[in-house]
Amino acid sequence: MKRYMAVWFRHLAADRLALRYPGLRQQPFVLVAPERGRIVIRSVSREAGQLGILPGTVLADARAVYPDLLYYDEDPSQDKLLASLAIWCYRFTPITGIDGPDGLILDISGCTHLWGGEEAYFESIVTRLQAGGYHVRAAIADTMAAAWAVARYGTTHPVIAPGGQAAVMRDLPPEALRLEMPVIDRLRKLGLTQTGLFMDMPPAVLRRRFGQQVLERLGKVLGTLPELLVPVQPPDPYVERLPCFDPIRTAPGIELAIRKLLEMICQRLQQEEKGLRKARLVCYRTDGGLQQVEIGTNSPVRNLEHLSRLFELKIDTIEPDLGIELFVMEAPVVEGLTTQQERLWDLDTCGKKDAVTKLLDRLESRIGAAAIHRYLPEEHHWPERSVRQTTDVHEAAAVAWPEHLIRPVSLLGAPVRIEVSAPIPDYPPMLFIHKGKIHKVVKADGPERIEREWWIEKGLQRDYYQVEDEEGGRYWLFRSGHYGEHKPEWFIHGYFA
Amino acid sequence: MKQSAERNEVIARLRGEILSSGGTVFSSHSNDHPDLGPLNMAFPGHCFPFRGTHEFISHNSETAAATLGFMAGLLSRIMKGPEMAVWVSVHRTLFPPGLKTFCIVPDRIIFIDLVSEKEMLWVVEECLKCNALAAVVGEVPDIHPIALRRLQLAIEKSGVPCLLHRHRPRSVENTVCTTRWMITPVASLMDEGLPGVGYPQWQVALLKVRNGKPGNWRLTWDGQQFQLGSTERMEEQNIYTKAG
Numbered sequence: 126m127k128r129y130m131a132v133w134f135r136h137l138a139a140d141r142l143a144l145r146y147p148g149l150r151q152q153p154f155v156l157v158a159p160e161r162g163r164i165v166i167r168s169v170s171r172e173a174g175q176l177g178i179l180p181g182t183v184l185a186d187a188r189a190v191y192p193d194l195l196y197y198d199e200d201p202s203q204d205k206l207l208a209s210l211a212i213w214c215y216r217f218t219p220i221t222g223i224d225g226p227d228g229l230i231l232d233i234s235g236c237t238h239l240w241g242g243e244e245a246y247f248e249s250i251v252t253r254l255q256a257g258g259y260h261v262r263a264a265i266a267d268t269m270a271a272a273w274a275v276a277r278y279g280t281t282h283p284v285i286a287p288g289g290q291a292a293v294m295r296d297l298p299p300e301a302l303r304l305e306m307p308v309i310d311r312l313r314k315l316g317l318t319q320t321g322l323f324m325d326m327p328p329a330v331l332r333r334r335f336g337q338q339v340l341e342r343l344g345k346v347l348g349t350l351p352e353l354l355v356p357v358q359p360p361d362p363y364v365e366r367l368p369c370f371d372p373i374r375t376a377p378g379i380e381l382a383i384r385k386l387l388e389m390i391c392q393r394l395q396q397e398e399k400g401l402r403k404a405r406l407v408c409y410r411t412d413g414g415l416q417q418v419e420i421g422t423n424s425p426v427r428n429l430e431h432l433s434r435l436f437e438l439k440i441d442t443i444e445p446d447l448g449i450e451l452f453v454m455e456a457p458v459v460e461g462l463t464t465q466q467e468r469l470w471d472l473d474t475c476g477k478k479d480a481v482t483k484l485l486d487r488l489e490s491r492i493g494a495a496a497i498h499r500y501l502p503e504e505h506h507w508p509e510r511s512v513r514q515t516t517d518v519h520e521a522a523a524v525a526w527p528e529h530l531i532r533p534v535s536l537l538g539a540p541v542r543i544e545v546s547a548p549i550p551d552y553p554p555m556l557f558i559h560k561g562k563i564h565k566v567v568k569a570d571g572p573e574r575i576e577r578e579w580w581i582e583k584g585l586q587r588d589y590y591q592v593e594d595e596e597g598g599r600y601w602l603f604r605s606g607h608y609g610e611h612k613p614e615w616f617i618h619g620y621f622a
Numbered sequence: 623m624k625q626s627a628e629r630n631e632v633i634a635r636l637r638g639e640i641l642s643s644g645g646t647v648f649s650s651h652s653n654d655h656p657d658l659g660p661l662n663m664a665f666p667g668h669c670f671p672f673r674g675t676h677e678f679i680s681h682n683s684e685t686a687a688a689t690l691g692f693m694a695g696l697l698s699r700i701m702k703g704p705e706m707a708v709w710v711s712v713h714r715t716l717f718p719p720g721l722k723t724f725c726i727v728p729d730r731i732i733f734i735d736l737v738s739e740k741e742m743l744w745v746v747e748e749c750l751k752c753n754a755l756a757a758v759v760g761e762v763p764d765i766h767p768i769a770l771r772r773l774q775l776a777i778e779k780s781g782v783p784c785l786l787h788r789h790r791p792r793s794v795e796n797t798v799c800t801t802r803w804m805i806t807p808v809a810s811l812m813d814e815g816l817p818g819v820g821y822p823q824w825q826v827a828l829l830k831v832r833n834g835k836p837g838n839w840r841l842t843w844d845g846q847q848f849q850l851g852s853t854e855r856m857e858e859q860n861i862y863t864k865a866g
Binding site for chain 2: 478479480481483484485487488491492496497498499500501502508511512518521522526527528530531532533534535536537538567568569570591592593595596597598599619620621622
């Protein structure tokens with residue numbers, strides 16, 4: 126679900142001037158521009174606004190009431206300022222847009238949890254902008270129009286819960302719908318001073334009396350009609366397209382298309398010193414069907430040969446059916462890869478590590494990354510926790526493998542209960558029954574007591590014994606708990622070579 | 623007489639040619655070949671033809687553990703360089719820290735745990751094609767002779783040895799593997815009168831070896847290398863006492 130935040134800079138131009146000339150802070154002043162032969166006030170500072178001076182007043186009128194009112198010429202580069210603020214907001218969300226002469230719209234879907242929720246996110250943006258010297262009001266809602274309305278006309282809490290925009294809009298004046306002045310005038314004339322009064326009227330009536338625009342604006346506020354956010358910096362994804370004149374149906378054709386697309390992507394990656402970690406090929410078929418294949422790599426790559434080999438493994442999963450008319454290659458995950466790194470990489474082609482990485486890339490594309498791993502030692506004695514899985518081929522062990530611990534070569538997934546007869550407490554058993562077979566213990570070593578780490582989980586400790594039966598089988602058994610305190614239970618946990 | 627001597631010479635030369643062209647890859651340096659201690663005599667040219675497929679057959683959990691131990695010992699002889707090895711399996715029971723006993727650093731092995739056996743042979747074959755690996759271990763109960771032949775062809779190109787652990791195979795048919803082994807655990811080796819479990823000891827049966835002599839030994843792993851086990855040592859001693 127989408128969430129939007131609207132930020133309204135109430136005195137943007139005046140704030141900007143006050144930032145440049147700190148002497149103007151806390152002073153009533155106005156910005157003016159000539160209009161139809163008169164000097165008209167374009168924007169006011171907060172203090173001037175409190176005096177009752179409104180934008181649009183003729184300067185001479187205002188000076189008649191406040192003779193010592195300061196006034197300055199308007200700076201025409203206000204749009205640039207707003208754009209730079211929108212780019213500044215990139216630290217909060219990747220999609221920011223300019224809305225009107227004095228507002229920003231942020232697409233905050235999926236960003237707020239990084240600040241610990243919408244409230245904290247909201248606070249963070251507003252306080253930072255205010256600390257920067259801007260007077261702002263903001264709101265968060267499901268739709269851009271609702272956020273815009275609440276930021277400017279809202280009287281309640283500015284973070285509107287998901288789905289709550291309809292209830293909030295009821296109390297707002299018709300201006301909150303961003304209608305044209307004549308329409309608002311007509312609404313007010315009929316006594317419809319709150320949106321709630323006409324929101325539920327039949328659409329046909331609204332259209333006939335107030336025009337299509339009212340319906341459109343209402344739809345955008347409530348979320349029934351879509352509204353487009355034009356980002357300041359459009360995201361520039363790594364996407365290449367290859368439309369085909371004739372539908373492609375054969376494997377060599379697809380291979381050629383993949384190579385061509387990869388060439389284009391690799392060229393761009395080369396310019397930007399990046400390498401891809403994941404690439405996706407989407408094939409649009411003539412019958413409207415979609416075919417998708419995806420590859421992943423263990424390290425950033427922009428080597429054409431290697432990438433096309435990875436895709437080659439997947440070609441037979443593509444069903445061209447009647448033919449493919451458009452190939453689209455995307456690289457959703459890219460990482461930095463400097464030219465120097467790449468050169469090293471090339472030199473290392475005769476090296477072993479690189480060959481192994483390439484092999485694993487190839488395997489991964491077919492069996493999935495989850496299947497491939499290595500084990501590194503962990504500083505735990507508890508057998509299940511003594512190793513850590515890693516998917517990194519080059520990661521070195523942080524600690525050494527324990528030297529003198531005797532561990533079985535084969536470990537059961539989970540310990541299995543066994544029946545034993547132990548002559549004396551704290552001695553290895555004389556015999557044990559596992560899977561219905563009686564094993565007579567001939568030799569035994571132990572115990573090795575391993576405590577359960579109380580800071581991780583609670584439970585009984587284990588006393589491990591290494592035993593050998595009369596047939597030469599060697600087992601790793603343990604007793605869970607003390608004699609006396611608990612009723613001890615015996616388990617088999619592994620086999621020695 | 624002279625003729626037969628010539629003939630023997632020709633036969634010996636031809637045998638050598640057959641050996642080197644018969645899929646068994648011999649390197650020019652005998653140092654490259656892993657030293658299996660007492661087992662060396664069974665192999666052609668007295669060195670273990672490790673660049674090939676080796677089958678290890680086990681029928682229950684105890685023999686599987688013994689087999690894993692023997693394979694680990696063998697792997698440690700093969701992994702002398704800095705290369706890594708790959709361990710491919712479906713239901714893996716191998717506990718990486720347990721490899722430490724057999725002189726293998728467990729983080730030098732890349733484990734590939736598959737969900738089904740369907741991809742197994744493809745993965746093993748892909749790995750065998752990569753000559754940057756020291757060895758590939760596959761745990762697969764049954765393997766089709768044609769699939770094994772494919773693996774053998776991959777090995778002939780790359781020279782990467784392949785160890786196949788066949789746990790509970792449906793049948794042990796006559797495949798083209800280089801060697802086939804069966805390992806069963808026997809009572810561990812401990813000095814007389816001392817309590818506790820000693821060095822692991824196995825009855826090692828070499829069921830098949832191409833161009834070599836199959837045999838049966840009692841072997842033990844003394845923490846560093848393979849050694850002859852207890853009974854054989856006794857027999858040796860007996861021989862010496864008799865001779866003495």
